[in-house]
Amino acid sequence: xxxxxxxxxxxxxxxxxxxxxxxxxxxxxxxxxxxxxxxxxxxxxxxxxxxxxxxxxxxxxxxxxxxxxxxxxxxxxxxxxxxxxxxxxxxxxxxxxxxxxxxxxxxxxxxxxxxxxxxxx
Amino acid sequence: xxxxxxxxxxxxxxxxxxxxxxxxxxxxxxxxxxxxxxxxxxxxxxxxxxxxxxxxxxxxxxxxxxxxxxxxxxxxxxxxxxxxxxxxxxxxxxxxxxxxxxxxxxxxxxxxxxxxxxxxxxxxxxxxxxxxxxxxxxxxxxxxxxxxxxxxxxxxxxxxxxxxxxxxxxxxxxxxxxxxxxxxxxxxxxxxxxxxxxxxxxxxxxxxxxxxxxxxxxxxxxxxxxxxxxxxxxxxxxxxxxxxxxxxxxxxxxxxxxxxxxxxxxxxxxxxxxxxxxxxxxxxxxxxxxxxxxxxxxxxxxxxxxxxxxxxxxxxxxxxxxxxxxxxxxxxxxxxxxxx
Numbered sequence: 001x002x003x004x005x006x007x008x009x010x011x012x013x014x015x016x017x018x019x020x021x022x023x024x025x026x027x028x029x030x031x032x033x034x035x036x037x038x039x040x041x042x043x044x045x046x047x048x049x050x051x052x053x054x055x056x057x058x059x060x061x062x063x064x065x066x067x068x069x070x071x072x073x074x075x076x077x078x079x080x081x082x083x084x085x086x087x088x089x090x091x092x093x094x095x096x097x098x099x100x101x102x103x104x105x106x107x108x109x110x111x112x113x114x115x116x117x118x119x120x121x
Numbered sequence: 122x123x124x125x126x127x128x129x130x131x132x133x134x135x136x137x138x139x140x141x142x143x144x145x146x147x148x149x150x151x152x153x154x155x156x157x158x159x160x161x162x163x164x165x166x167x168x169x170x171x172x173x174x175x176x177x178x179x180x181x182x183x184x185x186x187x188x189x190x191x192x193x194x195x196x197x198x199x200x201x202x203x204x205x206x207x208x209x210x211x212x213x214x215x216x217x218x219x220x221x222x223x224x225x226x227x228x229x230x231x232x233x234x235x236x237x238x239x240x241x242x243x244x245x246x247x248x249x250x251x252x253x254x255x256x257x258x259x260x261x262x263x264x265x266x267x268x269x270x271x272x273x274x275x276x277x278x279x280x281x282x283x284x285x286x287x288x289x290x291x292x293x294x295x296x297x298x299x300x301x302x303x304x305x306x307x308x309x310x311x312x313x314x315x316x317x318x319x320x321x322x323x324x325x326x327x328x329x330x331x332x333x334x335x336x337x338x339x340x341x342x343x344x345x346x347x348x349x350x351x352x353x354x355x356x357x358x359x360x361x362x363x364x365x366x367x368x369x370x371x372x373x374x375x376x377x378x379x380x381x382x383x384x385x386x387x388x389x390x391x392x393x394x395x396x397x398x399x400x401x402x403x404x405x406x407x408x409x410x411x412x413x414x415x416x417x418x419x420x421x422x423x424x425x426x427x428x429x430x431x432x433x434x435x436x437x438x439x440x441x442x443x444x445x446x447x448x449x450x451x452x453x454x455x456x457x458x459x460x461x
Contacts, residue, residue: 022287035157036157049157052186059151071153077157077160080153
């Protein structure tokens with residue numbers, strides 16, 4: 001693949017991931033977690049996220065009142081723990097409905113040409 | 122021979138470099154979180170290897186984490202970054218403020234020296250204002266151009282990808298705070314000064330403080346403003362007394378500081394407009410006319426400096442108040458969230 005195409009592909013991939021990451025972070029923070037543990041859990045689930053993206057994202061979500069946080073000691077180290085706020089909970093529910101709708105619509109669109117092709121054959 | 126840095130020193134240098142580029146109101150909090158994350162990362166790595174990390178391994182963790190400019194940039198306010206990339210913006214902003222601040226300081230010092238010569242405040246101040254306005258246009262233009270060239274070279278040669286954690290500057294040692302005199306000693310000293318100042322202003326016999334043996338005395342304008350001058354000193358000093366009370370961090374203190382500064386500026390401008398503040402005394406020798414004029418220029422210069430100082434104090438106090446209110450609002454929301 002040409003370098004230009006690779007760049008386009010990478011940009012499209014990042015665009016696609018950006019929205020999903022917010023959803024994944026909010027969903028994971030239904031139970032309390034600190035940034036490092038959250039990054040590890042997301043990576044284990046197949047959603048690798050760079051720390052320099054995750055931490056500013058957590059701050060942004062907190063400033064939007066979707067998350068709340070506090071500093072606590074764990075394993076003799078001070079860590080900042082994040083969890084979903086009540087507002088975050090309702091936003092997550094709304095986003096999940098939207099996510100399922102989009103997912104369903106894209107699945108349908110992907111199946112449509114295949115079904116048409118089968119008919120023609 | 123150059124000593125190899127320890128893991129802790131490498132981490133400290135890295136965190137310090139990131140911290141210097143973070144927004145001042147959140148720098149400690151964000152830096153603490155990045156440190157905690159990196160320590161966890163290093164701990165996990167050491168656990169995997171079953172031994173302590175070597176400085177080389179620590180260095181590669183930091184390198185992989187990213188250049189301090191790259192790490193700090195997502196935390197900055199995105200407004201006003203149109204021309205400069207987010208990575209370079211913190212450094213651009215710092216350079217701009219440092220150059221502009223230094224230039225203004227030098228220009229003000231020059232103005233004060235000119236005032237001590239033959240020029241009057243009326244001719245020096247407009248020139249100073251015009252020069253500051255011109256600098257406010259040309260300095261940002263020059264710095265932006267320089268950074269644009271840097272951006273181009275960076276894009277071409279990718280300098281920021283060749284950085285090494287070992288080459289980051291060391292964390293500066295925090296100097297020991299100077300020994301403060303006890304509050305009681307301070308207060309007694311200030312009360313004595315206020316009494317002395319009152320005597321100097323209100324007792325004609327005390328004019329020896331200003332004009333040796335009645336060589337010169339204060340002008341009518343100075344006599345007319347003796348009470349406001351004394352009150353200004355009193356309110357200024359009462360600010361220091363309040364620091365020892367429970368009102369040390371009260372919000373109304375900001376307004377009091379601003380009010381004292383504005384009153385100071387008003388008084389200084391009034392005095393500057395009245396002309397010479399020192400006039401010939403009973404033992405005046407006309408052959409000394411030049412030293413008196415020089416002395417008046419110096420008094421004028423001091424008043425201009427005082428105006429600039431009070432003006433800066435007002436701006437800083439307003440800024441501090443706005444930041445404090447912003448933080449308090451943020452904190453209130455957070456508390457409400459936690460409570461719910």
